[in-house]
Amino acid sequence: MxxxxxxxxxxxxxxxxxxxxxxxxxxxxxxxxxxxxxxxxxxxxxxxxxxxxxxxxxxxxxxxxxxxxxxxxxxxxxxxxxxxxxxxxxxxxxxxxxxxxxxxxPAIYKRGIMSAAVFSDGRDVRRSLRWRGRIREIL
Missing domain, CATH: 3.40.50.720 (NAD(P)-binding Rossmann-like Domain)
Structure with missing residues (x-):
């Protein structure tokens, strides 16, 4: 982990x-x-x-x-x-x-001084990328 x-x-x-x-x-x-x-x-x-x-x-x-x-x-x-x-x-x-x-x-979404990082303990990289995409859409 x-x-x-x-x-x-x-x-x-x-x-x-x-x-x-x-x-x-x-x-x-x-x-x-x-x-x-x-x-x-x-x-x-x-x-x-x-x-x-x-x-x-x-x-x-x-x-x-x-x-x-x-x-x-x-x-x-x-x-x-x-x-x-x-x-x-x-x-x-x-x-x-x-x-x-x-x-x-991690899959990182960064805007200004704020960052959101998503990872799956290295088990599902594509899912991490999808989550990052969703965070980008929300923000």
């Missing part, structure tokens, strides 16, 4: 390992929160203004990050990233695998 929290990400260093659709989605969600995002992958095809490191992941890459997102297409590598992050006491999100994540990303 996941506890809903509000994290202050302003100027926090966040590492996203991987450069596919899941990584792009995380960047879109995080950019509103003024975090210092770094994208790490051997190949990065999409354009972004954030720091890019083009290389294969190694545990030493986690140094100095507050949060890590494991967004590769390799489940075994994502789990290794999670294990490495935990050894360093860094919270990690394994995209599409909440059982191996310390936190999950």
């Amino acid at each position: 996941f506890l809903p929290l509000g994290l202050n990400l302003k100027n926090k260093k966040i590492l996203i390992v991987g450069a596919g659709a899941a990584a792009a989605q995380k960047i879109r969600a995080l950019k509103k929160y003024k975090a210092q995002i770094t994208l790490l992958a051997p190949e990065i095809k999409f354009r972004t203004n954030y720091k890019k490191i083009k290389k294969t992941y190694a545990a030493a890459d986690l140094a100095d990050y507050a949060l890590v997102y494991a967004c590769t297409n390799d489940r075994k590598l994502n789990r290794q990233i999670a294990a490495d992050a935990r050894r360093r006491n860094i919270l990690v999100n394994v995209c599409d695998d909440p059982r191996h994540s310390d936190f999950i990303s």
Whole structure:
């Protein structure tokens, strides 16, 4: 079970390992929160203004990050990233695998200083998105 929290990400260093659709989605969600995002992958095809490191992941890459997102297409590598992050006491999100994540990303509706976040403990993402849509309609 996941506890809903509000994290202050302003100027926090966040590492996203991987450069596919899941990584792009995380960047879109995080950019509103003024975090210092770094994208790490051997190949990065999409354009972004954030720091890019083009290389294969190694545990030493986690140094100095507050949060890590494991967004590769390799489940075994994502789990290794999670294990490495935990050894360093860094919270990690394994995209599409909440059982191996310390936190999950909710469906967020934000207007001004107000935010509404909806999640299903990672079990029904589409339902969370529908609920967010309903909140948007109501407000």
